Amino acid sequence: ALAKEDIPCFGPGAYAANLEGSKAFSKITMRDSGVPTAPFQVFDEYEQAKKFVEEKGAPIVVKADGLAAGKGVVVASTVEEALEALDDMMVKNIFGTAGERVVVEEALKGEEASFLAFCAGEDYALLPSAQDHKAVGEGDSGPNTGGMGAYSPAPILPRDKYAETAELVIKPILKLLAERGEPFTGILYAGLMYTENGPSVLEYNVRFGDPECQPLLMRLDCDLVEIMMACIENRLSEVGVKLKDETTLCVVMAAGGYPGSYEKGAEITGFEEAEKIEGVKVFQAGTKYEEGKTLTSGGRVLGVTALGADLGAAQKKAYEAVEKISFDKAYFRRDIGDKGLKK
Incomplete structure (x- = not known):
């Protein structure tokens, strides 16, 4: 348009x-173009999908075909868990029309x-x-x-x-x-x-x-x-895409309770202090500005991001910045980057 x-x-x-937008379309397109991906089957009927899962066993992955706010993929470690996912998507319709069709695929490790x-x-x-x-x-x-x-x-x-x-x-x-x-x-x-x-x-x-x-x-x-x-x-x-040689790391600050239920409306302070650290930028996400104050309004609230000479330096800066920011029941993981530092 x-x-x-x-x-x-x-x-x-x-x-x-x-x-x-469609897991089925995506997987079929991967297959048709020769892109490496996990073996899969697409199902429109619950009973057929159920039979396939029971025959294949676990671990196995169940995906709602349509968009489901990032929650439409279940990596099931047991057959029971996979069948529950199928029931949620295809029978209980917890994702509406997005779960009417499902992709069931091999779990990769x-x-x-x-x-x-x-x-x-x-x-x-x-x-x-x-x-x-x-x-x-x-x-x-x-x-x-x-x-x-x-x-x-x-x-x-x-x-x-x-x-x-x-x-x-x-x-x-x-x-x-x-x-x-x-x-x-x-x-x-x-x-x-x-x-x-x-x-x-x-x-x-x-x-x-x-x-x-x-x-x-x-x-x-x-x-x-x-x-x-x-x-x-x-x-x-x-046009050339030019990149800085430095490493970057982002820590998400979320509302307590996320990804489940969480409260909104908590005042956020400390932005200015955090961004005084060289190479730090605070990206706002689940926020709103009201009566001169920045308040929480979503699950993932801030993306505190730092540029450093290497991963360790970027991690150190990002967490220094996180410690300067405050809002009620703020939650964040303390191990972002640890996996990379072990390499």
């Missing part, structure tokens, strides 16, 4: 957006990384790798969230592996979409799992991830809008 009115738009069309690229048709420019922390608790314990922190680069995906990884997980998707007459413009995000057989795609997003966006864009050493316009105008190959 925007393109028809000659309004520049950085993002994919409706067809390509299904890479994120390994370490995750995020890999993003600016895309214009079959041309692409790579961003550095990043690693997200989905679980709410330290040591990756507790339920999954939208993300409790991230850092870039991810040691599991070093710079010298970017080109060959893109050949596996970025290039084939762009080529297939172009062949279908649906060229992709915007950000393509590949969520990867590194198994003993190499990288495998867990999911695609068609946007910057949150909180990966914060550390990634703090490493950008050029004009973001210029890159976006180059994508829109199909001249991405003429």
Whole structure:
């Protein structure tokens, strides 16, 4: 609609957006383009899905086909847990129409990384790798969230592996979409799992991830809008994506109780003190400004992000900044970056 009115738009069309909007479409497109991904089946009928899970056993992954606010994926360690997920999605309809169709796939074991690229048709420019922390608790314990922190680069995906990884997980998707007459413009995000057989795609997003966006864009050493316009105008190959060599790390400060129920309206203080630390930027998320005060208004409240010479330095700065910020029942993980420091 925007393109028809000659309004520049950085993002994919409706067809390509299904890479994120439909788990079934995404998995089938991966299979058709030869992208490595876990074996899977798509089901529209509960009884068929139930029978498949009972035959395959656990661990197994159950995914709602549509968008479910980041909560539509269940990594089931038992058959009972998988069947409960199927019942929630297909019988109880807890995600509405998003759960009418499900993807059931093999559970992969390994370490995750995020890999993003600016895309214009079959041309692409790579961003550095990043690693997200989905679980709410330290040591990756507790339920999954939208993300409790991230850092870039991810040691599991070093710079010298970017080109060959893109050949596996970025290039084939762009080529297939172009062949279908649906060229992709915007950000393509590949969520990867590194198994003993190499990288495998867990999911695609068609946007910057949150909180990966914060550390990634703090490493950008050029004009973001210029890159976006180059994508829109199909001249991405003429524009270089320049990056800072430093490492970045983001700690998400959340409302107590998240990802479950949480209170809103707590006053947030300490922004100014936190940002006095060199290389620190506080990104607001679940906040609102009311009567001269900044208040909490969502689950993930702030993304406290720091730039450092290495991962240890970035981590130290980020947590120094976190300690200067205060709001009632604030919660954050204290181990963001620890996994990378052990490499």
